[in-house]
Amino acid sequence: MCLFCKIVNKEIPANIVLENKNFLAFHDINPKAPVHILTIPKLHVDSFNEVTGETMAGMTAFIQELVKEVEIDTSGYRVISNVGDNGGQEVKHLHFHILGGAKLKWDHFSDADPKDFL
Numbered sequence: 817m818c819l820f821c822k823i824v825n826k827e828i829p830a831n832i833v834l835e836n837k838n839f840l841a842f843h844d845i846n847p848k849a850p851v852h853i854l855t856i857p858k859l860h861v862d863s864f865n866e867v868t869g870e871t872m873a874g875m876t877a878f879i880q881e882l883v884k885e886v887e888i889d890t891s892g893y894r895v896i897s898n899v900g901d902n903g904g905q906e907v908k909h910l911h912f913h914i915l916g917g918a919k920l921k922w923d924h925f926s927d928a929d930p931k932d933f934l
C-alpha cells in the first residue's frame with residue numbers, strides 16, 4: 817500500500833485540513849510556503865496521467881472549498897501536480913500541492929533559457 821493510501825486508511829498520521837467522502841487534504845510534512853497543503857483522491861490513482869474527468873471535477877470543487885477554508889482564495893495560490901521523473905513526482909499517488917500564504921517565487925523558471933534543456 818502506498819504512503820498516501822496509508823494516510824487515507826489512518827495507518828499513519830497526517831495533519832488533516834479538510835475531508836469528504838472522496839478527497840482528503842493535509843499539510844505537507846516539508847512545507848515550501850506558509851500554506852502548503854496536499855489534496856488527494858481517497859481512491860488510489862498513480863498520477864495525473866490516469867485520473868478521470870469525473871475525479872477531477874470533484875477535486876476542483878474540493879480545492880475551491882479548501883482555499884476558502886484556509887482563507888487564501890482571494891490572496892492567491894498555486895496548484896501543482898508533479899508527474900513522473902521529469903516532473904519530480906516522489907509519491908506515486910496523485911496529489912495536488914496547494915501553495916499560498918505569501919507572494920510565491922518562480923525561481924526555477926525565472927532565469928531559465930529553454931535552450932539549456934536541449
Ligand code: AMP
Pocket residue numbers: 819830842843844845846847854897898904905906907908
Ligand atoms: P511530490 O514530490 O510531488 O511527489 O510530492 C510529495 C510531497 O509529499 C512532498 O512535498 C513531501 O514533503 C510530502 N510528504 C511526504 N510524506 C508525507 C507525509 N507523511 N505527510 C505529509 N506530506 C508528506
